[in-house]
Amino acid sequence: MRIAVLAKQIPHPSEMRLENGQLVRDQVRLETNSYCRRANAQAVAMAGEQGEVVVFTMGPPSAEQTVREMVARGATRGVLISDPAFAGSDTLITARVLARAIEREGEFDLVLTGEYSLDSETGQVNAQLAELLGLPFIGPCKTLHVVDGVAVAMVELDGGYADVEVLLPAVASAAERLCAPSKASPDECAAVPAARIGHRTAADLGFQPGEVGLAASPTQVGTVLETAIGNGRAGARTASAEEALRLLDALPPAPGVDLSSSGGSAVPRAADGRDVWYLADPTSGPVDPDLLNAVRALARRAGRRVVGVVGDDVGAVAGAVDGVLRFCGANAPDDWVRPICAKIERARPHCVIFDATNWGRELAARIAARLGWGLVGDAVRFTVEDGAVVAWKAAFSGQAMVPISSSSPTLLATVRSGALAGSPPPGDVPGRAPIETVLVASVSKVIYSPTRDPDVDARELGCARCVVVVGRGVDPGEYGELDELRELLGAGPLAATRKVADSGWLPRTRQIGITGRSLAPELVVSIGANGGFNHSAGFVSAGRILAVNVDPDAKIFEVADVGIVGDWRRVVRELCAALRDREVTALPAPRG
Incomplete structure (x- = not known):
């Protein structure tokens, strides 16, 4: 069995600090992201002596220590993807670089990642990578093993667990409770032969300077608060x-925690006529009323209408939106991605806000990867600047709030339930909303059992x-x-x-x-x-x-x-x- 593992080097969470609005990296202890350590440990156990585990790390030269640690703990070899041209890459560009590096190393049965990294906490790269590689995605996995070419896992959901099966190849992410993390001592890392670590630059992977890094990234981080x-x-x-x-x-x-986007009054309809879409997870139960109120208030402040994008249950947003886009039939994220991308490309909404559930995160990440647009994960606040919506998110384990704008035609953002709590509804009450229905065919290769516990x-x-x-x-x-x-x-x-x-x-x-x-x-x-x-x-x-x-x-x-x-x-x-x-x-x- 051949497994690719993604590992990231991050500042130690307890030592993350900011000076003048920037993350301090000098003289800060660096370590391998704990979720990535679990991914490596699981991959080594699954591959066995006859298999191969190749670790991929994208980062500055110091990230070679992460590659060494993973090889010291059982990986066959590692690839450090490092180039000054990569500096400032957002999750989309990172996923593109990693996908290219993986493809250059040949076919893998499984790509195993951590659930997310503790520095940026986006959890987007794994699903974006799956979309770019054309593979199914499962995760975060509490258990994971392979039987006759089929990955069998217990996946953590927002309200319990589900048993899933998927025919390999696939991408999977490791939950915290999947296994014990693989850790190596400095001496063990230093003992790894240099021949077991490959190095790749942007040119090695066939990227032009303008295709990677900050200039190519569709999301831009503003001044850190x-x-x-x-x-x-x-x-x-x-x-x-x-x-x-x-x-x-x-x-x-x-200070800094007024997360309501409802301040101010409605403004005249925006000249471009583009709407704000709220995409509700059809698998997670009732819609969060505070989030829906916040989306409505945000839209009114930007002079825009609200379109609710739902599954079969139109009543989930009834009376709170100006239009409804209903997707009927299959409801896996990879079932929705093609038809909803077609709708988004045609309508070009001003922004699309997703529930930050497992389902919503995967769908948003896949849409961003397919369209090549920017995605803000787990936004906790929205502001309107010069008529444009800007999303804010917490980063560095909650130590900073950063505004993130997008150069894409549409801003994509996920929002956790409860993050915009306390947002009162705007004063207007939408009339009867027109409903457009889209039939969704089942194309997902992932088989889910009913939720357990x-x-x-x-x-x-x-x-x-x-x-x-x-x-x-x-x-x-x-x-x-x-x-x-x-x-x-x-x-x-x-x-x-x-x-x-x-x-x-x-x-x-x-x-x-x-x-x-x-x-x-x-x-x-x-x-x-x-x-x-x-x-x-x-x-x-x-x-x-x-x-x-x-x-x-x-x-x-x-x-x-x-x-x-x-x-x-x-x-x-x-x-x-x-x-x-x-x-x-x-x-x-x-x-x-």
């Missing part, structure tokens, strides 16, 4: 629940304006003690730290952090969690953070606006009493 974890947080501590609520009331809006509350968590997160300090037998607090706050389902999810106390779909979900609700209440960097990065964009922990030295207090030191049971009782007796203006009201 620093929103490092902890910056702008008051950090006040108290032992009193009543005092904590008063402190929350007194807080001004947190579904977490029906996962979608609600993403839409919640208030989230209560529990750590190992709260025993699962006592979760019921939090019900009244959640009801008074109008909070969604309980969320969890990784240790809680790994212990099986709450589903994996509730895990918050770098290797879980990222949320941007109006309020996060953390109870009994230490709040390490990998966890707190998942809610850095929250409007307010209230932490409760008995340990005064818990890391969660470093990122919280207000902290209450004390036994969580006492604090929760006092919070409930205070919330029943007074109006707390800083906290969201329950949904109607």
Whole structure:
């Protein structure tokens, strides 16, 4: 079996920092992305002694260390793709370069990648690569093996798991829980013979200077706004629940985290007549009303209509859009990509906003690769500048907010459910929307089983304006003690730290952090969690953070606006009493 592995070198997540709006790389510890380490470990195990594993790394000369590490841990050989001409390449150009390099090395049975990289957190390259190579894609895979030329995997979905099968060749991505990562010591890396590492430049791969790098990239990153974890947080501590609520009331809006795109009033219809499209995932349940409201408000501010692109369920966007494009029939991402690309090329919408579910991310990435257009992954904010929509996203594990514009005819962007929470609907109410229907044939080679272990509350968590997160300090037998607090706050389902999810106390779909979900609700209440960097990065964009922990030295207090030191049971009782007796203006009201 012949397997290609993609590996990326990144700054260590805990050492990522910004100076003057730029990521500091000098004298910063570099390491191989942890998801890529898992991809390599899995590939080596699957290939066995008779197979071949070839590692591909694109980056500066220092990235050779990543190639060496993967070879030291069992890969047959590696290819470092490095050239100053590649500097500034976005995900589309990166995928094109990697696809060319893989094709030059001959046919592979499987291309294995990490789910995403921890520095940019796009998760786009794997599906873009699949589209460019003309291959099916599965992932992120919790289990993966090959039987008689068929890849069999358990894939993590937004609300559970699904068993999938696909005939090779294919592209697959490794989830965090697929296997242990492959790590090598500096001495083991240094011992790798130079002959086992090949080097490729832009010219070696047949690229002209203008075809790669920043100049060729359809997305452009603007000035970085620093929103490092902890910056702008008051950090006040108290032992009193009543005092904590008063402190929350007194807080001004947190800088850099106003994610609503609904400010301002509608403007006259744009002269070009191009619409804003919202593409709802037909496989993930109800549409996030806050996201739909935000899309409507954004469109009105840009002087544009909203077209809802849906599957069979037209009612998902009824009464909220000006037009409906319904795709009936098959609903796999690679089923939709050809017909929707044809519609997008013909209509040239101003922007297309996708649900950032597994389904939406794959479809958006495939569309971007097929059309050669720019894609912004997991946008958390939209602004309108000179009539053009600009998407903003969090990067560097939540330490920065960056505006990203696109030189493509249409801006493509994915948005996580809950990222635009609190967006009120614009004042106008669309009339009866015309419906255009497109029949979609089944062309996907991926066979999905029904979702197993579904977490029906996962979608609600993403839409919640208030989230209560529990750590190992709260025993699962006592979760019921939090019900009244959640009801008074109008909070969604309980969320969890990784240790809680790994212990099986709450589903994996509730895990918050770098290797879980990222949320941007109006309020996060953390109870009994230490709040390490990998966890707190998942809610850095929250409007307010209230932490409760008995340990005064818990890391969660470093990122919280207000902290209450004390036994969580006492604090929760006092919070409930205070919330029943007074109006707390800083906290969201329950949904109607």
